[in-house]
Amino acid sequence: MAKRKHMPNNKHKGLFIYCHVCKKHFSWTRKMILRNTKKVKEEPTCGETGKNYSTCKNFEKHRYKSRLHVPGSDGRKASRTHDATNYADAVIQAIDFEKEFKAELQGLGQPIEIRNRQYLFDIQLRYIDFLENIDVPEHQKNTLSDQRKNEIVNCLKIFNEALAKHSINKKLLVINRIGDMHVGLFHDYLLIDKNYRGNTYNGKMSVLKKFVSWAIDRFDIDMKNPFEKVRMIPVMVKRDTITKEEFKNLLKIIKPENGIEIRGKYKRNRYKLYLKDALELALHTGGRREEVI
Known part of the structure; x- marks a missing residue:
């Protein structure tokens, strides 16, 4: 069960709590202030209801998130959403992101482009929110069962496992760099490592194809969907008659x-x-x- 996330007053620089419902960044969650010679507790307010943070009913949709300034730019930010469920783990992930970000800056020499990069794991988190109809217009909301949503999430995890087997970091992989090589790794992982049959293989590939198509449309990503080239495995259907x-x-x-x-x-x-x-x-x-x- 999800627990409410907290942020200390002397928080790690660049780390926030982000609400995917009201779209607000929280740099703190509670502090004591002096009012009329008395110390009283104060909280930030929800960007949607205006009520105290502790009363938010959407706390399971809160995520720890890092935002770093891109050097040489006019206020542009590089960001990453973390999967940590507590502040201590979020700080560790934030530090890792800072190291990766600095290393990438040194390698690219053009940090201004980083802001437009969409990392695979960040997009996956947004897709899961989409499946839960978070911030989705009424005419686009789905009626997927919990079982189906769990199947889709599990499929994304299996894709990440296939990448991790070959030392590819889901948090560093920019989604528009996903190509035939990555699809091939997933193909082998499903058939060889998982030993899946035709129906299951086809289902997993279809989920990834739909996910990437959604990402391309949602974030206006300049890329072709490499999963479009996947040849589904022919499945023989046995048709039995009844008496x-x-x-x-x-x-x-x-x-x-x-x-x-x-x-x-x-x-x-x-x-x-x-x-x-x-x-x-x-x-x-x-x-x-x-x-x-």
Whole structure:
């Protein structure tokens, strides 16, 4: 269970708590101030409700985040979202980011470009928030089940495992540098290390293809989706027939109370009065679905 994140007054430089709901950076979460000769507790306020930080109901959407000034620029920042759940771990990750950032500056010689870099792990965190419908317009919100969302998150983790096997850091990999080589590593990891079959392989590749397409569209990234080139593994589908008695038993259970479908917070009854007749018509005529309809 997620715990509320805290930030001391003498925090590590460049480290903040960022709320993905109200889009506000918190440099502190509580301090004592002198008011009318008395010391009282003061908190920052939510950027959406204006209420105290400690009353925020979206604390599970808070993330520790580092922001560093890009030398030679007019206030531009390089940032990274951390997966740490407590302040001590966040400081360690912030220091690591600072070291990587300085090393990259020395290697590039053009630090001004870093601000526009989208790192894989940061994008993955944003994608998970998207799946949870955080800061998503009403017309774009999805109705994915918790099980499906967990499957997608697990697939992203497996991709990261494939990269880590070859010493590729998910936090340093700029997403527009993902190419055929990385897809090939994922391909081998699924088939050789994980020993996945065709259906599972195809499903994992589809998730990554959709994720990268979302990232390209969401952040206007100048790249082609390398997962578009993946050739799905042909899967043989065994079609078994049923007996006359089994078909009759099927018709018996087609009832209004058995037609309820629950997907997330949405509930719908799929039962229709014509279903039994339609099935029998399909059976006797051999017609396709659109013909039967």
